[in-house]
Amino acid sequence: MKKIVVLLLCALLCASSAALAETAKTVGIIQFATHPSLDNCTAGFLAGLAEAGYVEGDTLKVDLQNAMADMGNSDLQAKVMVSNGYDMLVGVATPAAMSAYAATREQGIPVVFVAVSDAVASGIVLSNEEPGANATGVSDVLNLEAQVRMIRAFLPEATTIGVIYTTSEPNSLTHLDKLNAIAPGFGFAVEAVGVNSAAEVAAAAATLVAKGVDCINNFTDNNVVENLALVLHAADGAGIPVFGSEVEQVVNGCLAAQGIDYVALGRVAGLMAAEILAGNAAPQTMPVALIDESTPAINSAVAARLGIVVPEAYADAEDVAK
Numbered sequence: 381m382k383k384i385v386v387l388l389l390c391a392l393l394c395a396s397s398a399a400l401a402e403t404a405k406t407v408g409i410i411q412f413a414t415h416p417s418l419d420n421c422t423a424g425f426l427a428g429l430a431e432a433g434y435v436e437g438d439t440l441k442v443d444l445q446n447a448m449a450d451m452g453n454s455d456l457q458a459k460v461m462v463s464n465g466y467d468m469l470v471g472v473a474t475p476a477a478m479s480a481y482a483a484t485r486e487q488g489i490p491v492v493f494v495a496v497s498d499a500v501a502s503g504i505v506l507s508n509e510e511p512g513a514n515a516t517g518v519s520d521v522l523n524l525e526a527q528v529r530m531i532r533a534f535l536p537e538a539t540t541i542g543v544i545y546t547t548s549e550p551n552s553l554t555h556l557d558k559l560n561a562i563a564p565g566f567g568f569a570v571e572a573v574g575v576n577s578a579a580e581v582a583a584a585a586a587t588l589v590a591k592g593v594d595c596i597n598n599f600t601d602n603n604v605v606e607n608l609a610l611v612l613h614a615a616d617g618a619g620i621p622v623f624g625s626e627v628e629q630v631v632n633g634c635l636a637a638q639g640i641d642y643v644a645l646g647r648v649a650g651l652m653a654a655e656i657l658a659g660n661a662a663p664q665t666m667p668v669a670l671i672d673e674s675t676p677a678i679n680s681a682v683a684a685r686l687g688i689v690v691p692e693a694y695a696d697a698e699d700v701a702k
Contacts, residue, residue: 403439404438404439404440404441405434405439405440405441405467405468405657406440406441406442406443406464406465406466406467406468407429407434407440407441407442407443407466407467407468407469407470407653407657408442408443408445408457408458408461408464408466408468408469408470409422409425409442409443409444409445409469409470409472410445410446410447410454410457410458410461410469410470410471410472410476410479410480411444411445411446411447411472411473411476412446412447412449412451412454412471412472412473412474412475412476412602413446413447413448413449413473413602413605413606414446414448414606415602415605415606415608415628416628416631416632417495417600417605417626417628417629417642418472418473418495418602418642420628420642420643420646421472421473421494421495421642421643421645421646421649422444422472422494422646423643423646424494424642424643424644424645424646424647424648424649424650425470425472425494425646425647425649425650425653426442426646426650427643427646427647427650428646428647428648428649428650428651428652428653428654429650429651429653429654430650431647431650431651431654432650432651432654432655432658433654434653434654434657443461443464443466445457445461447475447476447479449578449602449603449606451475451478451479454471454475454476454478454479454480455479455482455483457479458471458479458480458482458483458484459483461480461483462483462484462487462489466489467489467490467657468489468490468491468492468653468656468657469483469484469489469490469491469492470491470492470493470494470649470653471491471492471493471494471496471517472493472494472495472646473494473495473496473600473602474493474495474496474497474498474502474549474550474551474602475549475602476493477491477493477494477496477499477502477504477515477517478502478503478504480493480515481493481503481504481513481514481515484514484515485513485514485515488514489514490514490515490653490656490657490662490663491504491514491515491516491517491663492515492516492517492649492652492653492656492663493515493516493517493518493649494517494518494645494646494649495518495519495520495600495642495645495646496517496518496519496520496551497519497520497521497522497550497551497554497555497599497600498519498550498551498554499511499515499517499519499668501550501551501553501554502550502551503550505668508667508668508670509667509668510664510665510667511663511664511665511666511667511668512664513663513664514663514664515663516652516656516663516664516666516667516668517649517652517668517669518645518646518648518649518652518668518669518670518671519668519669519670519671520600520640520642520645520671521670521671521672522555522558522599522600522625522638522640522672522674523638523640523672523673523674524555524558524559524562525562526638526674526676527597527623527625527637527638527674528541528559528562528563528566528568529566530623530636530637530638530676530694531566531568531595531597531623532566532567532568533691533693533694534621534623534635534636534683534688534690534691534694535594535595535621535688537594538568538594538595539567539568539569539594540568540569540570540571540591540592540593540594540595541559541563541568541569541570541571541593541594541595541596541597542570542571542572542573542588542591542593542594542595542596542597542620543556543559543570543571543572543573543596543597543598543599544572544573544574544575544581544584544585544588544596544598544601544604544611545572545573545574545575545599545601545604546574546575546576546577546601546602546603546604547574547575547576548576549601549602549603551599551600551601552599552600552601555599555600555601556570556572556599559597571588571591571593573587573588575603575604577603578603578606578607581603581604581607581610581611582607582610582611582614585610585611585613585614585615586614588614588615588620589614589615589617589618589620593620594620595620595621595622595623595635596611596615596620596621596622596623597622597623598611598622598623598624598625598629598634599625600625600626605625605629608624608629608632608633608634609632609633612632612633612634616633616685619686621634621635621682621686621688622634622635623635623636623637624636624637624639625637625639625640626639626640626642627639627641627677627698627700628642630677630678630679630700631679631700631702633679633682634679634682635678635679635682635683635686635688636676636677636678636679636683636694636697637676637677638674638675638676639674639675639676639677640671640672640673640674641673641675644671645671648669648671649669652666652669675697675698676694676697676698677697677698677699677700678690678694678697678698678699678700678701679699679700679701680699680701681701681702682701
């Protein structure tokens with residue numbers, strides 16, 4: 381009798397697995413690098429899918445790959461996912477999204493991107509209102525005016541903002557253009573140093589320190605965020621504050637940031653992906669979601685170490701000091 385029950389259970393499990401294989405959607409996620417903001421994007425994305433009924437191990441199969449900040453890796457990962465016939469590819473950060481789009485555009489496999497600051501400049505969509513091809517998603521639009529206003533409040537006598545940016549990242553070029561337009565209105569000049577790879581970040585930070593910038597401001601540049609510790613080391617040695625672009629950078633040693641909630645951003649992308657997987661929407665006509673709401677975060681321990689008084693205007697900001 382026990383043998384019969386075991387056989388029946390095995391049969392039911394096999395049948396269940398077969399049904400899952402037939403009905404579950406397979407999504408390939410390429411996260412460009414390992415750092416907290418992108419980790420939060422991926423977590424939020426999966427939470428959004430689950431909220432809409434696509435639960436990993438039940439109605440969803442997920443292949444999560446990390447490109448380790450190498451676009452050669454993300455290109456290869458995307459091509460393998462396409463050859464395996466996945467239902468959707470997801471690019472977390474601009475380079476990963478560019479790889480996913482390049483690998484899928486001929487086949488028309490849907491692509492949803494997360495944390496792509498300028499999808500138009502990246503060549504992924506024709507416009508944010510009408511993407512036009514097989515990709516759509518969520519853009520993290522940095523509130524640079526609020527960021528520069530924060531820097532001015534913390535550093536009333538400062539005149540120069542230093543920036544490190546990757547010359548091949550379209551989102552960083554867009555952010556730099558915006559910063560150059562905004563900064564003079566607050567009495568700042570921008571000193572920018574471009575890098576071609578992560579290996580050049582430490583030298584770029586040393587260059588900014590040597591130039592005597594009053595502070596350094598990070599964008600969501602993947603090479604810079606991936607090597608934030610090197611930037612902080614160079615800046616701290618010279619008593620130069622570093623401002624981040626999201627709260628995790630402040631947790632890790634930046635003075636302050638006007639940051640976006642990347643878990644919430646990922647959730648929006650997950651909900652969009654669910655609509656596409658269900659056949660209720662098409663990426664060609666689903667507008668890109670532009671997320672620009674930001675909240676201030678400070679690190680009072682960093683402020684104390686640098687001898688900087690937290691301005692009254694930011695006294696109620698989230699303090700992430702450890």
